[in-house]
Amino acid sequence: xxxxxxxxxxxxxxxxxxxxxxxxxxxxxxxxxxxxxxxxxxxxxxxxxxxxxxxxxxxxxxxxxxxxxxxxxxxxxxxxxxxxxxxxxxxxxxxxxxxxxxxxxxxxxxxxxxxxxxxxxxxxxxxxxxxxxxxxxxxxxxxxxxxxxxxxxxxxxxxxxxxxxxxxxxxxxxxxxxxxxxxxxxxxxxxxxxxxxxxxxxxxxxxxxxxxxxxxxxxxxxxxxxxxxxxxxxxxxxxxxxxxxxxxxxxxxxxxxx
Amino acid sequence: xxxxxxxxxxxxxxxxxxxxxxxxxxxxxxxxxxxxxxxxxxxxxxxxxxxxxxxxxxxxxxxxxxxxxxxxxxxxxxxxxxxxxxxxxxxxxxxxxxxxxxxxxxxxxxxxxxxxxxxxxxxxxxxxxxxxxxxxxxxxxxxxxxxxxxxxxxxxxxxxxxxxxxxxxxxxxxxxxxxxxxxxxxxxxxxxxxxxxxxxxxxxxxxxxxxxxxxxxxxxxxxxxxxxxxxxxxxxxxxxxxxxxxxxxxxxxxxxxxxxxxxxxxxxxxxxxxxxxxxxxxxxxxxxxxxxxxxxxxxxxxxxxxxxx
Numbered sequence: 001x002x003x004x005x006x007x008x009x010x011x012x013x014x015x016x017x018x019x020x021x022x023x024x025x026x027x028x029x030x031x032x033x034x035x036x037x038x039x040x041x042x043x044x045x046x047x048x049x050x051x052x053x054x055x056x057x058x059x060x061x062x063x064x065x066x067x068x069x070x071x072x073x074x075x076x077x078x079x080x081x082x083x084x085x086x087x088x089x090x091x092x093x094x095x096x097x098x099x100x101x102x103x104x105x106x107x108x109x110x111x112x113x114x115x116x117x118x119x120x121x122x123x124x125x126x127x128x129x130x131x132x133x134x135x136x137x138x139x140x141x142x143x144x145x146x147x148x149x150x151x152x153x154x155x156x157x158x159x160x161x162x163x164x165x166x167x168x169x170x171x172x173x174x175x176x177x178x179x180x181x182x183x184x185x186x187x188x189x190x191x192x193x194x195x196x197x198x199x200x201x202x203x204x205x206x207x208x209x210x211x212x213x214x215x216x217x218x219x220x221x222x223x224x225x226x227x228x229x230x231x232x233x234x235x236x237x238x239x240x241x242x243x244x245x246x247x248x249x250x251x252x253x254x255x256x257x258x
Numbered sequence: 259x260x261x262x263x264x265x266x267x268x269x270x271x272x273x274x275x276x277x278x279x280x281x282x283x284x285x286x287x288x289x290x291x292x293x294x295x296x297x298x299x300x301x302x303x304x305x306x307x308x309x310x311x312x313x314x315x316x317x318x319x320x321x322x323x324x325x326x327x328x329x330x331x332x333x334x335x336x337x338x339x340x341x342x343x344x345x346x347x348x349x350x351x352x353x354x355x356x357x358x359x360x361x362x363x364x365x366x367x368x369x370x371x372x373x374x375x376x377x378x379x380x381x382x383x384x385x386x387x388x389x390x391x392x393x394x395x396x397x398x399x400x401x402x403x404x405x406x407x408x409x410x411x412x413x414x415x416x417x418x419x420x421x422x423x424x425x426x427x428x429x430x431x432x433x434x435x436x437x438x439x440x441x442x443x444x445x446x447x448x449x450x451x452x453x454x455x456x457x458x459x460x461x462x463x464x465x466x467x468x469x470x471x472x473x474x475x476x477x478x479x480x481x482x483x484x485x486x487x488x489x490x491x492x493x494x495x496x497x498x499x500x501x502x503x504x505x506x507x508x509x510x511x512x513x514x515x516x517x518x519x520x521x522x523x524x525x526x527x528x529x530x531x532x533x534x535x536x537x538x539x540x541x542x543x544x545x546x547x548x549x550x551x552x553x554x555x556x557x558x559x560x561x562x563x564x565x566x567x
Contacts, residue, residue: 246273
């Protein structure tokens with residue numbers, strides 16, 4: 001990898017760790033322990049279901065919150081602290097800075113998800129006393145969650161490249177909510193006709209698709225995930241992340257930093 | 259070209275290229291996952307649970323579920339499906355989330371009650387849904403009309419239909435025809451004329467074009483059934499009088515049984531067959547008819563409605 005990008009990515013990761021981002025793991029550990037112990041006592045037959053549903057939902061929501069709130073500050077904080085000028089005065093190009101920041105935060109989220117995944121499987125082992133073959137699909141769900149993080153991180157970077165941190169957070173979170181309903185949105189667009197159809201279809205294809213990346217319910221019910229879906233989701237998430245990152249690079253390249 | 263321009267060109271090309279690539283990928287995923295969002299219904303079948311999970315936004319969620327119900331029925335109906343397993347749960351969830359969403363009872367029951375392929379063939383579930391609607395919207399006369407309609411048309415429970423129309427007629431601002439229908443039930447239940455009145459009322463009160471078209475098609479079908487019965491009675495009378503079957507409608511005309519060449523509601527002349535039966539010329543254009551059908555005719559999976567309805 002380009003050394004400048006690698007340096008920026010590494011520093012972004014270190015900064016996130018210094019900012020105590022990984023402290024969320026403590027809250028997550030408490031949540032999983034509480035759920036595992038409590039559900040076993042107050043319910044019958046849904047222990048696995050609750051642990052998987054609650055665990056994966058928490059992994060997803062914690063990660064999305066981190067991706068948005070750290071992502072929006074990646075550029076603005078550097079400008080505010082004036083450290084960006086030091087970085088760009090070295091042989092680092094602006095696009096390398098953006099890509100490095102993206103990879104650094106994505107790496108932080110992957111590490112965070114890794115530790116949370118250990119928590120989910122530990123809680124699952126506690127309530128079920130053994131693993132089953134279908135538990136492997138939980139790994140696929142976790143992989144899809146990481147793909148979601150890539151998209152949302154790239155979007156947070158894109159929005160932060162041209163707006164204030166608060167607005168960028170609002171935009172990024174709105175995209176997450178809209179993207180969660182993107183399949184419905186495309187379905188509704190399909191019901192319209194004429195110009196409205198083209199317009200709504202355009203919007204429906206422009207917003208990120210998080211629906212297909214959410215297989216939490218089906219893996220909780222031990223249903224397999226098709227190999228083709230893994231392939232398509234991977235290709236789609238990478239494409240969309242590149243789209244958002246390219247947009248961020250385009251804006252940032254032209255931004256007047258004086 | 260300087261470095262910034264080069265980066266801009268590459269980033270622009272990547273943006274457009276990847277956006278274009280994402281569209282076929284999404285299409286593939288949509289094709290793979292068609293109806294998958296509906297399958298989620300099976301995971302959370304309780305509207306009450308969903309209501310709590312919606313954090314106060316149950317109105318919006320109800321709208322989403324109602325649209326899903328419409329899409330589900332529309333997609334399956336278009337392909338001539340005979341089974342609509344998720345329709346009942348979708349409607350029940352919708353109305354649990356928003357018990358005042360009248361459209362879900364009104365049109366929902368139109369999908370749920372009639373036998374396949376025109377509906378899900380679940381009149382008992384439709385009755386339950388309508389009663390739930392009445393419980394939460396006791397002043398909506400259309401729900402009583404809906405209840406009476408299902409009881410009459412799909413369950414043939416004329417007493418229950420009469421009771422529903424009667425109760426509906428007492429609701430403030432109820433349509434006057436409910437009183438007429440209640441009276442009609444007592445004397446003429448099961449007669450074609452009563453069904454004609456019910457479908458006419460459905461046609462007049464419907465605001466949705468597909469529901470109106472459905473009612474219009476049923477009215478035409480009742481008219482055809484009535485015409486064919488009358489013509490066949492004339493043929494029988496001619497045979498008794500002359501001693502043989504008539505060859506054409508002109509012979510019925512000559513004996514004074516018929517005034518002019520009979521035509522169906524679409525204006526096509528009826529056909530007099532050699533064995534004395536009456537047939538319609540275009541059965542595909544007259545869905546729901548029970549008489550005048552050519553032998554061996556298989557009706558289309560999806561009833562054909564006229565654009566003029």
